[in-house]
Amino acid sequence: MSAGGFTFRTRRYRWVVLGVATFTQAASGFFVQGIGAMGVHLQRDLNLSTAQLGLLLSAAQLVPLVGFLVAGELLDRYNERWIVGTGACVVAVSLGVGSMAPGYTSLLLVLLIVGAGYSTVQPGGSKSVASWFDASQRGLAMGIRQAGLPLGGVLAAAALPFLATAFGWRVTLMAGGLVALLGAVAFMCLYRRPPTQSPAPHGAEPHASPASGLGARLRTLREPPMVKIVLSGMSLVSVHSGIGVLTVLYLHETTSVEAGTAALVLVATQGAGVAGRVCLAAWSDRSRSGRYGSVVTCMVAVTMGMTALTTPMGHSPAAACLLFVWLGFFGIGWYGPWVAYVAESAPPGKTGFALGLAMAVNQIAVILVPPVLGLLKDLTDSFVPAWSLLSMMTVVALTVTARGERHHRRDPFRHRTTA
Template sequence: MRRGARYRWVVLAVATFTQAASGFFVQGIGAMGIQLQRELGLSTAQLGLLVSAAQFVPLVGLLVAGELLDRCDERWVVGAGAGVVAVALGAGALVPGYAGLLAVLLVVGAGYSTVQPGGSKSVASWFHASQRGFAMGVRQAGLPLGAAFASAVLPLVAGAFGWRAALVTGGFVALLGAVAFMTLYRRPPGRAVLPRARTPRGVRMRLLREPAMVRTMLAGAGLISVQCGVGILTVLYLHEVAHAGAGAAALVLVATQGTGVLGRIALAAWSDRVGVGRQRAVVVCMVAVVAGMAVLLTPAGRSAAVACCAFLWLGFFGFGWYGPWVAQVTESAPPDRTGFALGLAMSVNQIAIVAVPPLLGLLKDLSGGFAPAWGLLIAMTLAALVASVRTGGARRSADPAPDRDEVACPS
């Protein structure tokens, strides 16, 4: 039993690593923006479309992955998805130009569809509710952690050897994640794989009407838009507005991703201790990101020092929200539908992930500045905040059943 309790930390480590490795290349696209624009002759809108391409298939793929995760062992579902990411990126080194790169990223998105909900479910199944927020925060920190390394490494690789070499690098890192998860992940003792029928339509509609789930999905869609905007626009903003060099701007993005790692862990750990579940931490993040982006709209935001501080702030809250948010999703779902609930909530986020990056790029191209892009993100976050607070008075989902936690966390 004690050995099983210790093994949960191995599960947490491997799930975090696989998350970071699978998203490594896509999360580095923003940092490579200057090189990609130079080598492929891209507009800002086309650069944003690269990120959207990687997120397009998960609109449906996350729902499919959720069904698979409720019926199959996460070990093979996640491992196979990360393997698809690796193969697609490796093969992408042979494709010609921008159109080929878009096609590669569509396949990458299909593989990544299983990694996000699968890793979350694997961690949730091993940790008791009293520690689940912290564990989810650490696991979800894998995304900005991978992005920070990608922002540091991929621009150097692309600058020295070209964008195709960056694809190969991303494929190799994703392959390491796939091998690690398939080798090390095990289900908790006492938790069997139960064959399960496809999720009935009535269950899906009930989840969509559940106040806690609606509140969570609205907040997620607003905050994921901010995360996309920071990832795509930080380097370009610092380079064009604050007159920072390309290398220095990329380092600021690395630091921003680093504060995101801290935010995901710290905010998720805090959400374990507040008396109203995870919602308070998510609301705090929405208020904080509105304040941070408002600074970028002021004349002070044109100063390199002020802009850097604003982006670090946005990293902590604009990336940190995901830890408590994903813990809230798992605790809002029926115990036997956790995978589907994660897939559903994350697929709603995908709508924003697909639509927002090219829209922000188009606004920047048409206006010649960044104010419309920041203004749009502020408006979306405020709308999500108002809607979330209004539904906050509705019935909150109960904590997971005790027997679920006892099985999931042997001691």
């Protein structure tokens, strides 16, 4: 690969980069994505309430609230090969140590450290793919790469409950650590920057501007593209979290589906999310409504699905299973076009920070929503308030962004410099 441009060989290598970024994403999120499928086992073995189970899911998401911002800054200055690889190693080592944790509290601490390592993988992999693909294929590439998270969830939902039943929850942590280690090694061995990105002194990002203060960068949250990114992202990531923590419990308690069968439905739901991330992102490459139009479609679709769960239809095992597959396609699949929209809305040389900032804001919902949903379920002994809360959040975000879009169309030149 020469520095002179994208030769045939380098165009082929971008698919290697896409493959390894997707694999590392799946491997790093493998264990955390499987916690929902292990809900019945963890509640039984550790004597947990639904709220405690939700807090366990949130623990791995707490550190990325700040970690994404730090990772974004590092990614704009240094080679993502080492930033992502080191983070995946932290995930692997933490889970290995966690397999010796004495109980629930220690497991919470382990997952906090896992979250610190994972903070680099999500924005780092996204920036890696964005730098190798141009706009004509970036949506498809981002969709494939972002499919790594639900793909890891599919594999985890299939494997971890089996391992937990046969060998106990400690073995599941060790398995998660080994998988994360494979992802770290693969990324550090195979990832290279595109030849048009010549390394700056000491590995710094050529276009990064460290002089711009954090306060100035955070003010981008008020810009119209970022407002849409934040509101849609927080509502849809809340839906994704709800799917992860409630699917198995809902099917088991409301429709009397066996725990093993309910875990398989979660596998199918995650599989639908994999397909959604690829298909919806590829559609956003060609759609006249653009990237954000695909995100809006997802917001409408998940509202319909969750509303249906609160009706008698949601008590039918067959109908409920189909509804969760629907929610998986749109409620997990939204992330592909959304992250491509974030990357394309970023100022030059600030892609890493923009991705980190958007993902950090999403973390607020990722942290708060699972325990809140679990607490609602414990207090009301019903899933209806949980689904209703998620529906309301999505409708509010959809309404606010739709009004903002109409205002922007009436005054299209007002924010030209921010697009």
